[in-house]
Amino acid sequence: MPSVIARSWSATRTAGSWKQPREGIGTDPNGPQIDDPTQVANQTPKRPETTPGGRIQIRPLPPEGPGTTLTVAMVLDKINGVYMSGLQRCYKKGLLEDAKLGGKISMSFTVNERGGLDDNSARGVSTDVDACISSLMSGWHFAIPRDKDGDATEQAFKLALALQPG
Numbered sequence: 001m002p003s004v005i006a007r008s009w010s011a012t013r014t015a016g017s018w019k020q021p022r023e024g025i026g027t028d029p030n031g032p033q034i035d036d037p038t039q040v041a042n043q044t045p046k047r048p049e050t051t052p053g054g055r056i057q058i059r060p061l062p063p064e065g066p067g068t069t070l071t072v073a074m075v076l077d078k079i080n081g082v083y084m085s086g087l088q089r090c091y092k093k094g095l096l097e098d099a100k101l102g103g104k105i106s107m108s109f110t111v112n113e114r115g116g117l118d119d120n121s122a123r124g125v126s127t128d129v130d131a132c133i134s135s136l137m138s139g140w141h142f143a144i145p146r147d148k149d150g151d152a153t154e155q156a157f158k159l160a161l162a163l164q165p166g
Contacts, residue, residue, distance in 0.1 A: 068145040068146060068147060068153055068155045069143070069145060070111055070142060070143050070144070070145035070146075070155050072157065074142070074143060075111075075142060075157055075159075076159075078140075078142055079159075083136065083140060086136045087133060087136070087161070089132075090129050090132035090133050090136065091129060091163050093128065093129065093132060094125065094126050094128055094129035094132075094163075095165060097126070097128065098126070099165065100165055101125060101129070101163065101165065102125070102163050102164050102165055103124055103125045103162075103163055104124050104125070104161065104162055104163070105122050105123065105124040105125050105129070105130060105133060105160070105161045105163065106122070106123055106124050106158070106159075106160050107120075107121070107122045107133070107137070107157075107158070107159045107160070107161060108120070108121050108156070108157065108158045108159075109121070109137060109140075109156070109157055110154050110155065110156045110157070111142045111144075111145055111154065111155045111156075111157065112154050113144060113145075113152035113153065113154060114144065114152075115141045115142050115143060115144045116140075116141055117137055117138065117140050117141075118154075119156075120134060120137040120138060120140075121134060122134045122137065122161075124160075125163055129163075133161075
């Protein structure tokens with residue numbers, strides 16, 4: 001039986017008097033706070049939940065393209081949301097080979113008139129991780145880039161992924 005449970009049910013003698021097991025309930029700064037005798041108890045407010053940061057960070061933001069409707073921010077949002085889990089899987093595979101694997105991967109691709117990718121490449125960390133990311137990129141799709149007249153066009157992007165072991 002753990003000692004915490006055993007102590008919570010025993011009476012203790014302090015300064016010549018017995019302290020009953022339930023005395024002092026509500027006075028523990030880490031437990032429920034009872035400020036008013038008519039209240040049952042108020043729990044101390046919980047800290048807001050934080051989500052751990054990803055191991056892949058995109059830095060720095062590339063410059064904006066030549067006036068198409070597909071912006072760098074839109075591409076980064078989709079990569080961070082939809083495609084990040086695949087990028088993390090590729091990186092984790094690389095970490096199995098080298099636990100200290102890190103660095104930058106330069107990615108380049110062109111979003112075509114259908115929203116798919118042409119001329120995609122990823123280079124920089126290891127041949128296995130680079131190949132894994134390149135194969136993922138072949139299935140990526142983005143919004144169709146349109147020029148100022150509203151016609152479908154192509155838009156090239158170059159990004160750098162910073163990979164860091166956690």
